[in-house]
Amino acid sequence: MRMKLGAAVAAALLAAPLAANAQVATPGFYIGAGGGLNRVDVPNTGGEKLGFNITGYVGYDFVGPMVEIEGAYRYNKLRNVHLDQWSGMANLLYQFAPENNFAFHVGIGLGFADGSISKGGSAADLDMKFAMQGLVGGRYRFDNGMFIRTDLKFQNAFLSGKDLHNFGGTISIGYKFGPPQPAVAPPSPPPATSPxxxxxxxxxxxxxxxxxxxxxxxxxxxxxxxxxxxxxxxxxxxxxxxxxxxxxxxxxxxxxxxxxxxxxxxxxxxxxxxxxxxxxxxxxxxxxxxxxxxxxxxxxxx
The missing domain is CATH 3.30.1330.60 (OmpA-like domain)
Known part of the structure; x- marks a missing residue:
């Protein structure tokens, strides 16, 4: 399952145009939202099961380093029980070659996770606990500030004495605020001389x-x-x-x-x-x- 999930997200990354034309990168705030697949591994609850996730984030791009706040919802069905998870993370990322339209990034995050397990008509809340994650991904930006971003994430949430290992792949659409990219004007041709x-x-x-x-x-x-x-x-x-x-x-x-x-x-x-x-x-x-x-x-x- 891990190999299938990684292949799916890698294909999404490669689907974006690999434009390498350099532009002027400027600092600024950005927002984004998306979703994808999530596989969870919970000991003694039926093994690994594939579900989905919904993610939103807001951050600031320092041109290279980026900091962001991320909120996510994950759902998985484990045999005859349903697992719902919510998390809030503070991520620190670094983007390589931010002046290019297509760029890769890596990052880590710390925060909290909460959730519930339901079966039939009853549900049991899981205590909110500490969570941490690592992520890698890439983004393709357009000239109007819009961008498409993909992420592969591994999150470890410590809920009710158990480690919930989440492996997820997301595709999101975002927008970076700030002034327009300054255009580099071509050099002026030399003035025409009169014979x-x-x-x-x-x-x-x-x-x-x-x-x-x-x-x-x-x-x-x-x-x-x-x-x-x-x-x-x-x-x-x-x-x-x-x-x-x-x-x-x-x-x-x-x-x-x-x-x-x-x-x-x-x-x-x-x-x-x-x-x-x-x-x-x-x-x-x-x-x-x-x-x-x-x-x-x-x-x-x-």
């Missing part, structure tokens, strides 16, 4: 060189292939010359690039032209320095 191109100019010139024409052609092709609907064109100068002259020169350079982009098939309405003069040099220099890399137009595809 950019640089067109360089000769000193004090706004006309396009052969290299500049090739760069503009490449920028236009990239805008078309990437479905870029807006193009920013910003003109710059070096620091040789006055601020006013350089501002006007930077605008002429930007407009020259815009016109060529239009000729390459980019709609003029989607091109924004800005002149920065000498205010944003690519290579910082002193005033009056002719720096070739600062004589430029930047094309940014948006």
């Amino acid at each position: 950019s191109f640089i067109v360089f100019f000769d000193f004090d010139r706004a006309n396009l060189t052969a290299q500049a024409m090739a760069t503009i052609k490449q920028a236009a092709a990239s805008a078309k292939s990437g479905n870029r609907t807006r193009v920013g064109v910003t003109g710059h100068t070096d620091r040789s010359g006055s601020d006013g002259y350089n501002m006007a020169l930077s605008l002429r350079r930007a407009n020259a690039v815009k016109d060529q982009l239009v000729r390459e098939g980019i709609p003029a309405a989607g091109i924004a032209v800005v002149g920065r003069g000498e205010s944003q040099p690519l290579v910082p220099t002193a005033d009056g320095v002719r720096e070739p890399q600062n004589r430029r137009v930047e094309i940014v595809l948006q």
Whole structure:
């Protein structure tokens, strides 16, 4: 009988999905209730008989260690007598890998047991006595706080001078209170970069060189292939010359690039032209320095 009872509860354990995906485990109160089979061994009362049990519990999960109060009712028929038992236990358990959806636990309990033996229309009460138990089991938790738990228990109750050995298997449904499991947000993707191109100019010139024409052609092709609907064109100068002259020169350079982009098939309405003069040099220099890399137009595809 012991082997049959153990096999039945083991099958119930394996029936739960063995999900091993780790989540964030948090402390909290929990409750549960269920039932199962109970076999009792009472010396001089007809040997071992199979019956049933009903169990309820409330506890607190410390994430690993757990403490709970358990109440149980057990019924068995021993030959021509009926045995009813009630027990209240304080259990101390430890749960392995509590962050997993499926986790095992072991525990011990101390408390009291009471009961009665009835035959025909008469019943005899058994004195309330000390009881202790050991248990092993497992639980499967869901993301909404619900869980399914299975337990194998051996309880020794000392009633009316006799040891009542109870071997039980239970399946229960419970709920753990507390805040929702914090979701781990996936890392944010890096911000998309806008393709950019640089067109360089000769000193004090706004006309396009052969290299500049090739760069503009490449920028236009990239805008078309990437479905870029807006193009920013910003003109710059070096620091040789006055601020006013350089501002006007930077605008002429930007407009020259815009016109060529239009000729390459980019709609003029989607091109924004800005002149920065000498205010944003690519290579910082002193005033009056002719720096070739600062004589430029930047094309940014948006």
